[in-house]
Amino acid sequence: MGHHCCSKQKVKRGLWSPEEDEKLIRYITTNGHGCWSSVPKLAGLQRCGKSCRLRWINYLRPDLKRGSFSAQEERTIIDVHRIVGNRWAQIAKYLPGRTDNEVKNFWNSCIKKKLIAQGLDPNTHHLLPPNDQINSNNNNTNACTLSHIHPQPTALVFSSNTQMIKDAKMDMKSPFMTLPPLPPPPDTSNSIHPPSLHGISAIPPFEFLNPNYVWMTTVSDQNQHAVMELVNRSSMGRSTPIGPYQINPSGFEILEENYTWDTIASLEPRKQLEGVQQQQQQDKVCEGKADNSKELRSGENIDNSFDSSSFDLELEYSGLLPCGTGMYCSSTSSSCIDQLAWGDC
DNA sequence: AAAGGTTCCAACCGCATAGTG
DNA sequence: GCACTATGCGGTTGGAACCTT
Numbered sequence: 092m093g094h095h096c097c098s099k100q101k102v103k104r105g106l107w108s109p110e111e112d113e114k115l116i117r118y119i120t121t122n123g124h125g126c127w128s129s130v131p132k133l134a135g136l137q138r139c140g141k142s143c144r145l146r147w148i149n150y151l152r153p154d155l156k157r158g159s160f161s162a163q164e165e166r167t168i169i170d171v172h173r174i175v176g177n178r179w180a181q182i183a184k185y186l187p188g189r190t191d192n193e194v195k196n197f198w199n200s201c202i203k204k205k206l207i208a209q210g211l212d213p214n215t216h217h218l219l220p221p222n223d224q225i226n227s228n229n230n231n232t233n234a235c236t237l238s239h240i241h242p243q244p245t246a247l248v249f250s251s252n253t254q255m256i257k258d259a260k261m262d263m264k265s266p267f268m269t270l271p272p273l274p275p276p277p278d279t280s281n282s283i284h285p286p287s288l289h290g291i292s293a294i295p296p297f298e299f300l301n302p303n304y305v306w307m308t309t310v311s312d313q314n315q316h317a318v319m320e321l322v323n324r325s326s327m328g329r330s331t332p333i334g335p336y337q338i339n340p341s342g343f344e345i346l347e348e349n350y351t352w353d354t355i356a357s358l359e360p361r362k363q364l365e366g367v368q369q370q371q372q373q374d375k376v377c378e379g380k381a382d383n384s385k386e387l388r389s390g391e392n393i394d395n396s397f398d399s400s401s402f403d404l405e406l407e408y409s410g411l412l413p414c415g416t417g418m419y420c421s422s423t424s425s426s427c428i429d430q431l432a433w434g435d436c
Numbered sequence: 437a438a439a440g441g442t443t444c445c446a447a448c449c450g451c452a453t454a455g456t457g
Numbered sequence: 458g459c460a461c462t463a464t465g466c467g468g469t470t471g472g473a474a475c476c477t478t
Contacts, residue, residue: 104447
């Protein structure tokens with residue numbers, strides 16, 4: 092079955108010859124591609140326009156970066172994939188010089204296997220059930236990796252620059268992150284102070300490992316970045332930020348009461364316990380308020396809107412990750428993230 | 437060295453959507 | 458609103474290259 096665009100033409104298929112490449116390059120560099128369907132004829136090629144377009148975009152474009160993916164690119168792919176899923180074109184946007192096809196192939200041939208080997212489901216980025224984990228039980232490296240990955244909350248911070256706000260479609264499968272380098276965490280044993288972000292320092296000490304508290308993202312500080320927020324999990328879904336720093340100059344709200352950001356093993360929002368919803372429903376009945384922010388915060392609304400298909404944030408990325416027991420590391424600081432990602436403990 | 441298996445990636449296929457008349 | 462075309466995208470495939478036996 093041929094393409095719609097070339098069903099009437101006698102077209103060549105399969106691998107491109109150097110001569111064909113040369114013709115296409117010469118034509119496009121001279122004239123631009125214009126309407127792709129007319130390119131083959133004008134360039135003297137026995138191909139359909141679609142094939143020419145693909146060849147140009149995936150292979151001949153001068154701005155393409157060839158060669159293997161760097162560790163940084165690999166990390167970016169994983170992190171963006173965690174947010175947007177198999178939306179290769181979206182992912183490729185954050186990898187200059189890479190194409191969606193290239194990213195997709197790299198994912199399928201390489202990253203997927205690495206994640207599975209670490210006991211992570213490449214689709215969900217969650218831990219696989221023990222039976223599905225390959226080599227993770229008899230492999231100390233993986234065991235080490237998982238022990239790092241699992242118990243720590245993670246941090247997600249939005250970049251809410253003007254362009255992003257303009258481009259954002261806030262259906263929010265998940266927010267994405269711009270993570271500034273953090274100051275080194277204080278040297279404490281069990282009680283760790285949260286890092287000070289963007290000059291917000293009035294954060295009281297708290298027990299970082301206390302399961303009653305969880306990091307949540309909210310927007311934003313004076314530098315137009317969203318900041319993490321500690322929320323009392325035991326308040327059954329009510330957002331009870333710790334600290335007097337809820338600022339939102341950008342006008343959009345990310346914090347969702349019913350969701351917490353899970354560990355690095357699963358950065359997707361995770362609905363809290365059923366009791367949370369019940370409590371909220373009770374609250375709604377009691378309060379009977381129609382509050383604008385509630386629209387965004389409503390669990391049902393968010394739930395319904397969790398369609399990654401329209402997630403389109405101008406995201407920036409860097410990798411703040413929990414690193415070891417109660418500690419953080421950032422992507423700008425070295426190999427910790429690599430160790431976490433690939434088990435080089 | 438040869439056969440068979442596996443991996444990788446360029447290219448294709450088909451669907452969705454936008455644009456146009 | 459409809460039909461048609463062009464474009465973009467994700468899933469899939471085919472075959473060359475590589476690896477294993």
